[in-house]
Amino acid sequence: MQVHNDFSQGSGEWLNIRHGKIGGTRAEMLYTDSDTLLLYLLSEITEPFDPDEEEYQSDAMLWGKQWEYEAREELSKYTGIQFNEVAWIQSDNPLVGVSPDGIDDTFTIGCEIKCPQRKKHIENCLDENIPKEYIRQCIHNFYVNDKLKTFYFASYRHVNTVKRLSVRKITRDSLVDVGLKKDGSVFEDRGLGLKSYKVKVPDMRTVQQWVDFCKERVTVIEVQIQEKLKILNF
Numbered sequence: 001m002q003v004h005n006d007f008s009q010g011s012g013e014w015l016n017i018r019h020g021k022i023g024g025t026r027a028e029m030l031y032t033d034s035d036t037l038l039l040y041l042l043s044e045i046t047e048p049f050d051p052d053e054e055e056y057q058s059d060a061m062l063w064g065k066q067w068e069y070e071a072r073e074e075l076s077k078y079t080g081i082q083f084n085e086v087a088w089i090q091s092d093n094p095l096v097g098v099s100p101d102g103i104d105d106t107f108t109i110g111c112e113i114k115c116p117q118r119k120k121h122i123e124n125c126l127d128e129n130i131p132k133e134y135i136r137q138c139i140h141n142f143y144v145n146d147k148l149k150t151f152y153f154a155s156y157r158h159v160n161t162v163k164r165l166s167v168r169k170i171t172r173d174s175l176v177d178v179g180l181k182k183d184g185s186v187f188e189d190r191g192l193g194l195k196s197y198k199v200k201v202p203d204m205r206t207v208q209q210w211v212d213f214c215k216e217r218v219t220v221i222e223v224q225i226q227e228k229l230k231i232l233n234f
Contacts, residue, residue, distance in 0.1 A: 001145060003107075004088040009099050010065075015051055017088050017097070020044040022218065024098045024112075027140035028133075030217045031178060038224050041095070045225065046232060067115040071156035072102050074165050075111055079152065083111050091144040095218060098144040107145060111152040112138050124155035125166040132179040142172060143211045172208040 007013035020041055022030065029037035076083050083102030090097045102111040112134060116124065124131055130138055130153040142148050155166040170176065184201035205213070 001092060001147070002090040003086060004090065005086050007087050009085065009087050011087075012051055014087055014099070016049045017090075018099075019049040020095075022096045022140075024100075024137045024140050027098075027143075027214070028136040030214045031136060031180060038221055038228070041221070041225060042228055042232075046229075065115075067156065067158045068101060068113055070158060071113045071115050071154060071165070072111070074156060075102065075113065075152065075154045075167065078154075078165060078167060081109055083109075089144050092146075093215075093218060095222060096144060098141055100141055100145075103145075107147045108149045109151070110141050110145065110148055111154060112141070113154045113156060115156050115158070118157065118159075118161070121155050121157045121161075121166070125163050127168075129176070130168045130170065132177065135176055135178050138170065139176070139178070139207055139210050139214070142207055143214050148172075170207055172206065172211075174207050175204050176207060176210065177202045177204055178210060 004017060022037070022041070026037060026040065029040075072083050072085070081104050083104060086100055086103050088097055088099050089103075100110045101113040103109070114120075114124065114134065129135070134153060138151055138153055141151055149171060151170050153168045153170075157164050180203040181200040182203040184199055
């Protein structure tokens with residue numbers, strides 16, 4: 001693991017170091033069978049970095065960035081942990097890295113912060129777990145940072161509302177649902193004995209098991225990249 005903090009998130013250097021990498025925003029694509037992630041990586045690996053072609057940032061993303069510093073300070077007060085911003089953490093695999101919203105001095109506790117619009121914030125507050133659309137990004141931090149033991153997810157509203165800060169916590173042993181389904185069975189008793197039916201059920205695994213799952217996916221993608229590069233260079 002290598003920590004880069006000699007530039008800031010959003011800078012040209014930051015955009016450059018993310019070029020051709022699987023960062024937090026792309027982590028969700030590791031869980032799908034689509035070629036989208038492979039094509040993203042190939043398109044960047046085969047061309048030099050061009051800041052004009054970097055990923056689009058929506059108004060919602062820009063809104064969240066506006067309040068991230070304040071949210072991080074509030075989370076630090078809530079947990080008693082001082083979270084610092086880090087530009088980029090590069091994993092031992094050169095293809096994988098992440099820009100955490102906050103990390104403590106020991107690099108064992110990190111956080112992901114969202115500052116959504118009011119409707120989404122209420123949804124986040126009412127969800128007992130880290131919302132599925134964010135859990136994969138949170139798990140990605142455990143992949144990149146071998147030291148990481150605990151991770152906080154925070155949803156924050158800067159206005160005077162009933163609940164400004166909503167916090168969830170996971171560890172490597174936490175059992176989580178990332179939104180994937182697997183084959184399962186249910187049983188019904190209709191008076192003639194139990195009947196079994198095949199259904200799709202949530203694929204529940206520990207955070208560490210999902211990390212191992214993603215590492216296997218990256219290994220496959222690395223092979224695919226080399227195969228496609230041979231074709232492109234023919």
